[in-house]
Amino acid sequence: MKGNGAAPATTVDALTAEFHKQDINANNFDRTPAQDDVRTLKERVLAPESGGKGLLPTLNAWLHDQVWSEGGELTLHLGGGKDNDGRFSDEKELERAIENVIDAAQAVGCTASVLRRGVLPKPAEENNDPHPPSSEHQQEDDRAAGTGEVFYSAHLMVRRIPASAQELLEIRIAVVGNVDAGKSTMLGVLTKGTLDDGRGKARVNLFRHKHEIESGRTSSVGMEIMGYDAAGKPVVSQNAKEGKEDSGRKLTWEEICEKAAKVISFIDLAGHENYLKTTLFGMTGCLPDFVVLMVGANAGLIGMSKEHLGIALALAVPVVVCITKVDMTPVHILEATIKQLTKILRSPGCRKTPIFIHTMNQVVDTALRLNSDRICPVFQISNVTGMNMDLLRAFLNILPQAPSAKFKPDKPFEYQISDTFSVPFVGTVVSGVILSGRVKVGDSLLIGPDSLGQFMQTAVRSIQRKRVNVEGGSAGQSVSFALKRIRRNQVRKGMVMLSRNPEGGAQPKAFMEFDAEILCLYHSTTLSIGSCMVLHAASIRQTVKIVGILHLTDQGLSGEGEQEVDTKSTANVVRTGDRARLRLRFIRFGEYVKPGLKLITREGKTKLIGVVRSVGTVEPLSYFAKHPDAQGTSGTASTSTALNAATGGAGAGGSSANSSNGGTAPATGTTGQAVSSARTAVVGA
Missing domain, CATH: 3.40.50.300 (P-loop containing nucleotide triphosphate hydrolases)
Structure with a gap:
């Protein structure tokens, strides 16, 4: 693949192969602790060789570290800072900065391309003008008049050239x-x-x-x-x-x-x-x-x-x-x-x-x-x-990649199976997404749970990504595995593949029952103990039955608004708009579920949405009304914190609903906010 600029393709290919080695020598570049380098982006790109004496990292070293830390893709906004020190008042100076970034990208096995160029008006406080020019025509007039009241900017995309x-x-x-x-x-x-x-x-x-x-x-x-x-x-x-x-x-x-x-x-x-x-x-x-x-x-x-x-x-x-x-x-x-x-x-x-x-x-x-x-x-x-x-x-x-918090390559390996195949002369093949960790050909893994809740041992025969053979995979990638010692009728959608724990470590378990906090989006009548519905959680798709109900009022997880409910009474029901903690039981066999897992249930159309609160609990639901901070036998303190954040700490009619009418919220949203959002979108729209 040819790079931009005058560098020959062979040189770029050689540099790319060198930088894609798994053990890159950290001493290839002059570096200094990040806290000692307070230069602006403008200073970096205009002085790319400032690290020649080992005092500060060169632009090549800095760009290499940034691209690899961002997963292989980096967007730079030249001249977009709020401080004048980071802006470009000279168009030629910006062009020189762009050329330096392109050259540095080639040197570290990447390609830099210009997404857009722009002309920004000088801020109103600097012009002493309470009404800054907002139209493109006004900006062009300022530029043509030579008043110097504009800044130049550009967005650059630096993308790694993959070796495979x-x-x-x-x-x-x-x-x-x-x-x-x-x-x-x-x-x-x-x-x-x-x-x-x-x-x-x-x-x-x-x-x-x-x-x-x-x-x-x-x-x-x-x-x-x-x-x-x-x-x-x-x-x-x-x-x-x-x-x-x-x-x-x-x-x-x-x-x-x-x-x-x-x-x-x-x-x-x-x-x-x-x-x-x-x-x-x-x-x-x-x-x-x-x-x-x-x-x-x-x-x-x-x-x-x-x-x-x-x-x-x-x-x-x-x-x-x-x-x-x-x-x-x-x-x-x-x-x-x-x-x-x-x-x-x-x-x-x-x-x-x-x-x-x-x-x-x-x-x-x-x-x-x-x-x-x-x-x-x-x-x-x-x-x-x-x-x-x-x-x-x-x-x-x-479009950027998924946030790094969504997939964690440094955690133990976990992979959810979304489809299964039987390929002639290859054997059993499964496809899905790696949730965490890394894997390579030949690794021994556990796959399950089966109908008895057990996990079987297997090994990775080969790995394909986008129908191309690869040597390994990491968190966030969708890949397919050819498995050893596993028949097609032994695997199904909803299973997971996990790394084998060291000797003495806890083995993974399948659970028949779990507790979940839910919001009822819509139901023509009511849901009561014994009601059945189809559950969707990750790649799990199985019918569940309600075996317990604990209503939650507007105070949500604070405990003050929770009501103790007799789970044996058929009068306890869930209606449209209700929040509740339900104990759900799988009808056929146990599944591998974890606290924090988002779930959706349906009866024809979507009925309930929520999040798994705890698994493997033995306490009755009434126990959680008296002990709102308890998580059950499998819960942990960290799980409690995560779930309180996920549910927003409020009911559909409580503070989360109030926050939806005013103020801003995170773009990705939380489960509690999404619960209120989905209810309005599905029912009220």
Whole structure:
């Protein structure tokens, strides 16, 4: 892969191979403790060789450390600081800084590309002007007049050049929406690089079954990938790049991984109401980092779209909205759809700020803020004319990886199984996502639980990532394992694979019962002891029965508002809007559940959402009314803290509801806030 600039490809490849060795020599660069280096970003990039005497790290060393600490991708905002010391008043000075970053990136096995350039007006307090110029025309006038009242800035993306598919950056995106909203068609256009013909030509390659092709409706969890190279350009066929009408065959996954540095894994989910269970499994079992909600401009936010939006809010997954079919929709219908969508997103339940994307500046700003702010980018696209598809591709390229707190590579290995296969001449194969830890070919692992709650020993025969053989995997990656000594009928969805504990360590257990704090989103009647429903938690999908109920009032976990309830009385019921602590029992066999696991239950449509509070408890639920801080036999103090944070410490009508009407909240949200959000989105919208 060729780098930018004058450096020959062979030199870049050699440097890339050197830096991708597992044991990089820490003494390759001059370094100093971070606290001793107080230089601004501007000072770093304008003096790249300042560490030549060993006093301060060079730009190469600093950039290498930053890119690797961020997982292989780093965004730099040159000239974006609030302090004048970090701004660029000279455009030539900014260009020199950009060239230095590009050269340093090449030296450490990366590629730097410019996302955007901008001109910023001087702050009002510096101009003594209470009304600063806000329009682009005013900024251009200042620049033309030579007043010096502007600053120059640029956003740069520094991306590691992977040595193999094992080091690819990956983002998982679930695509949801009502039936006939254009989900599969949009994915076909994005992944193939050519436009649709208006009759579904682009979506054919995404279907897995014959009846899906005939009906045009997805009924299973479809997977497709889209690649970006280190410079941020989409990886498509040569004919598609040249804009030819017949783009030829679509690139295989192996070809995409060979050329790409970042891969977007699309999870194509069903929109029909009959396939809600499949969509729910894809949302919980495939662990998407983002959700793209498709809305037909000619239909609006109807049917299952509201249900899917509520599920995304309950799972605290950032949402992006794509309004499709804008080319065939009358103006007044499109305006009504936008008005309806804006009203729902701004409602107290969602508390999202819709941002309609029209420029590259908006693309960069929203993509970088999506994980930290309560914003919702909205794209108006057409799969036939290609309207705004270039902005959507650029947005997907800039999207950051999942926060490091979500997946922890330094923890023991844990892997959830979302699908199983039997491959000729290979044997049993499982696919899923690594939740924590690392694994390599030949490692001995435990897989389970089986129908008796036991864990079996197995070993990893081979590993594939995006259909490419790799030597290992780490937390956050979706991979497939070929297993030794395991038959296909011994594995199922919902199982986990764990690292083998050292001698004398505690063995993993499967539990038949667990306690969960829930909110009832909607029920036509009531839920009582003995009621059954289907539970979705991670890749687990099994029927559970309510065996105990403890109501929680507005004070929530403080203990003062908890009521003791006789769990043997059938008069104790859960109605729409109620918060309660339920004791749930699996109907068939035990599962591997842990405190803090988010769950969703359904009876047709979504009914309850919540979080697992404790597992393996032997105390009656009435015990927790008198001892609100108790966690059961398996709970810990750290679990208590995490769950109090997850539920927000308030009921649906308590302080969490109050906070939804005013103030700001974290972008990802907490389970308690998501509970209130999902209730409004699903029931009230």
